[in-house]
Each structure stands twice: as structure tokens, then as C-alpha cells.
Amino acid sequence: MNTNKSKRIFLPMLLVLSFFLISACAGTPRSQDAVPVMVSAENPVEMVNQLGGKLTDARQHQLNVLSPTWYSRAENSYLKAKNDLEKGKELSEIREYVKEAEIQLQKAKEMAKISRATLGELIEGRKKARAAGATDLGNDYVDAEEKFLSLTEAIEKDNLRYAQKNQTKVVQVFRQLEIRAIKEKTIGEVRTLIGRAERAGAKKITPESLILAQKKLNEADEFITQNPYDKDTMKKKADEALFMAKRLHSLMDQSRKIKPMEPEQIALWMEETLHKTTRKLSAPDMRDQNFEVQVENIIGSIGALQSDHDFMIAKVKSQQVQMEALNKRIDLAQKQTRRGQMEKDRLAAEKERLAAEKQFNELYTKVQKFFDSDEAEVYKQENQLVIRLKAVKFPVGQSILMPGTYMLLSKVQRAIRTFDESQVVIEGHTDSTGSDEVNEHLSQQRAEAVMEYLLANKTLPKERIMAVGYGSVRPLASNATPEGRAINRRIDVIIKPKVQAQSPS
Numbered sequence: 001m002n003t004n005k006s007k008r009i010f011l012p013m014l015l016v017l018s019f020f021l022i023s024a025c026a027g028t029p030r031s032q033d034a035v036p037v038m039v040s041a042e043n044p045v046e047m048v049n050q051l052g053g054k055l056t057d058a059r060q061h062q063l064n065v066l067s068p069t070w071y072s073r074a075e076n077s078y079l080k081a082k083n084d085l086e087k088g089k090e091l092s093e094i095r096e097y098v099k100e101a102e103i104q105l106q107k108a109k110e111m112a113k114i115s116r117a118t119l120g121e122l123i124e125g126r127k128k129a130r131a132a133g134a135t136d137l138g139n140d141y142v143d144a145e146e147k148f149l150s151l152t153e154a155i156e157k158d159n160l161r162y163a164q165k166n167q168t169k170v171v172q173v174f175r176q177l178e179i180r181a182i183k184e185k186t187i188g189e190v191r192t193l194i195g196r197a198e199r200a201g202a203k204k205i206t207p208e209s210l211i212l213a214q215k216k217l218n219e220a221d222e223f224i225t226q227n228p229y230d231k232d233t234m235k236k237k238a239d240e241a242l243f244m245a246k247r248l249h250s251l252m253d254q255s256r257k258i259k260p261m262e263p264e265q266i267a268l269w270m271e272e273t274l275h276k277t278t279r280k281l282s283a284p285d286m287r288d289q290n291f292e293v294q295v296e297n298i299i300g301s302i303g304a305l306q307s308d309h310d311f312m313i314a315k316v317k318s319q320q321v322q323m324e325a326l327n328k329r330i331d332l333a334q335k336q337t338r339r340g341q342m343e344k345d346r347l348a349a350e351k352e353r354l355a356a357e358k359q360f361n362e363l364y365t366k367v368q369k370f371f372d373s374d375e376a377e378v379y380k381q382e383n384q385l386v387i388r389l390k391a392v393k394f395p396v397g398q399s400i401l402m403p404g405t406y407m408l409l410s411k412v413q414r415a416i417r418t419f420d421e422s423q424v425v426i427e428g429h430t431d432s433t434g435s436d437e438v439n440e441h442l443s444q445q446r447a448e449a450v451m452e453y454l455l456a457n458k459t460l461p462k463e464r465i466m467a468v469g470y471g472s473v474r475p476l477a478s479n480a481t482p483e484g485r486a487i488n489r490r491i492d493v494i495i496k497p498k499v500q501a502q503s504p505s
Helices: 003-026 044-060 068-086 091-118 120-132 139-156 160-199 207-226 231-258 263-280 291-336 342-368 403-418 436-456 482-488
Strands: 376-381 384-389 423-429 465-469 490-496
Touching (some): 044 091, 044 423, 044 465, 068 139, 091 139, 091 160, 120 139, 120 160, 139 160, 160 207, 160 231, 207 231, 263 291, 342 384, 376 403, 384 403, 436 465
Parallel strands (some): 423 465
Antiparallel strands (some): 423 490
């Protein structure tokens, strides 16, 4: 049979079959029982999924503010394609929306490149102001953000002259916000904490710690006043003062606990604290030695564990290098023998696709069992796995990970490690309370906090994880009720396995 004719018959059949398979499932809402479709980019599921990944990457690179108009158009086209996919609409209609979004996203990238070249100083100033906490300054920050967007929108309209002319003014606005944020947010918080400590009797309970905290506050305040443009040192001194003020309260609480205790009770309490750590480390019980020896025992045990951990990391990396070299040799051999083996390759690809789908389902079932129902919801979204964390709670308006979340995040680590060589996206979402600018920044900070935890624990390399904050633009429920707002405040961990089988060509 003529090969070209066979292809003309086979490819349309494959496309039609894929479409009907998707249409059969598309009308059902996503749930933990939804089966992923692991196919090539010719399939609408994969096309929409890949487009979503590109938009996530674009947002992480600030295209939503460097080219707001074109990015917004691309996201709207993506949402239309996604909506049509879920409703099982025509393949041609879905493909048209995807194509439209790709064109709009490319235009956004071109505009963002011009914005970076034109507004480099302003972009850096805005970044530093946000890092200092300027997003908490209410309408003043919102006004500054609107000025910034007016310049990037002007660039989109090919009005570079306007953007260049007004950049200096807006740079100054963000610079003033940054200094004010450091003083009001950090130094202001330090003053509040020290004042509260003084009223609670710090002069008697912890006099030396009070003096040290006041000294750090005065140093930071004086430096900021005299050096308003040395922002790096300014922030460092402000952070030191805040640390000392928080430490003052911690020492006061501890001193109150110890004050009514007898000397032996204090010694037993200290011994038990050290012994808890010793048990966790499976280190020798040295309560028959003095406290200095017990501490050295703990430090030595931690050092040994760290050394073993580093050895295992190095071993895994070595194995990865060997596997990569082997894969290259296999790829080379396959390329050398590809001619004349099209049918064999097609069958091998189909076998790999089925194996990958089977493996994904097995790993998905395994990961589901890691989490209790009140901790996280685990479900499949096309060919990726989503862990929607319910039990990760942050203090109001903050992005600090509390110790109570560490056990849950350790389960997330296990889930990520279950999928070899996966790409991971940490998504932060908020409710609609507050301004869009504040919500977007807070959600980004919270997503980054989770990402930094995973990186600090060597869960995966930095190049295979990203954090993106969406603010309140992707709600799951209505923000009109407290229950709905609670649902919308979330962290989603999206695991994208590296090995995804391809449809036969």
C-alpha cells in the first residue's frame, strides 16, 4: 500500500478518535476520579494544558503588567478555550481560541521586551517598593501602580515618548513608597512591639533585651533618615530591629514561665527539651552528662545526618548523570536506525504512552493516600496532578509559614519525589478582600514561601519549580460568603511529570 495514502487515512482517524474520547469525558466536572488524557499537542486537552503553562510562565515573568492589554487578551482566549473543552465543543473552535491566545501572548512578549528596555529603572524601583511592603499602603500604592500601568499601556500603543518622559516621576513615587513602607511597616511594627513590651514590664523582666531592642530601633530610624537612598542597608537594619523586638517578647514569655519554677524544675525542663531532640535524632541518651555535653551530642548527630544526606544527594546526582548519558546513547542509536522502522516506532510510542498513563494512575493513587481529607484535595487535571492544600494557613496579611504546616509540607515533598524529574508550579490564590494589587503581591509571596521551603529541603532543583501568585482572579467559589472566601484562599501545588507518552504519528 502507498505510504502517503496510509498516512492520509490513519491521521484523520486518530484525530477523530481522540476527539470523541475527550468529548465523552469533558462534560463531567473535574474530580479525583477524572482520568488524564496523555496525548500529543494535536489533542485539544494537551493544547489547552500547554497554553495554560505558557500563561503561568508569562505571569511569573511579569507580562501581566509589562504588557497588560495583550496578556489580558491572551488569558481571556485561554479561558474560552478551556471552557469549550470542558463543554465538549467542536475541536476547530477550541483550536481557534488556542491559536488566538498564542498570537496574543507572543505580542505580549514583544511589548514586554520593549517595556523592560524603556522602563528598566522604574521596573527595578517598583520591585524594591513591593519587596519593602509598599502594597500594604492602601490607595497610595494603588495610585502608583496605576501610574506604572499607564506607562506600559502607552508602550503598547506605540507611545514610547510619553513613557520615557514620565518614567522619572513614577520612579520617584515608588522610591518614596519604599522608604515609607520600611518606616511604617517595619519600624512602625518595631515601635509597637517595644511599647507593648514596656507596658508589660520588660524593664524588670528582661531589661538587657529591652535595651538591645531599643538600640537597634534607634540605629535603624537614624540611618533611614540620614541615608534615604541606601535602600539595601536600610532594609537590613530595619530587619535587625524587627528581629530584636520579636525576640524581646519571646524572652519575656520564657522568663515568666521560668520565674515561679524551682532550680530543679528549671534543670528538668531544660533536660527534657534537649532529650526530645535527642530522641528524634536517635542519638545516645546522655542525660547523665552535663548540658554542654548533651548539646554537643545533638550537634554531632545533626552533623552526621547532614553528611549522610549530602552523600545521598551526590549519589542521586551521579546516577542521574549516568542515566542521561545512557539516554543519549539510546537516542543516538534510535536515530541511526529510525529509517525503515516507522511502524516499529509507532508501536513503541503507543506502548510507552500506555505505560506512562498506567504509571501516572498508579502514582496518583499512591499520592492520594499521603493526605487526609482535611489536609488536601488531590486530583488529576489532564496529564498533571494537583494538590490543593487546605491546611496551609498563614497569619492574616502575611506570608510566614507557621511550624504547624511543616508536617503537611513534608507530605508534599514525598508527593513531588514520587514523580521522577517532574516540573512543579506553586500557585497562590486569595479571596477578593482588599485591592487587586495587594492580593496579587500577597499570593505571590505565599507561593514563594512554600517554594523556598521545598528548595531549602532539597526537594527538587530550583530550575524545576516556580511560584506564581494569581491574587483573586481565579476564584473557586463566590467571594460573597465567608465560606466561599475561605475556599478561595488556597495554595495549589501542580506536579507535571516529565515522562509523558506521545501519540503515534
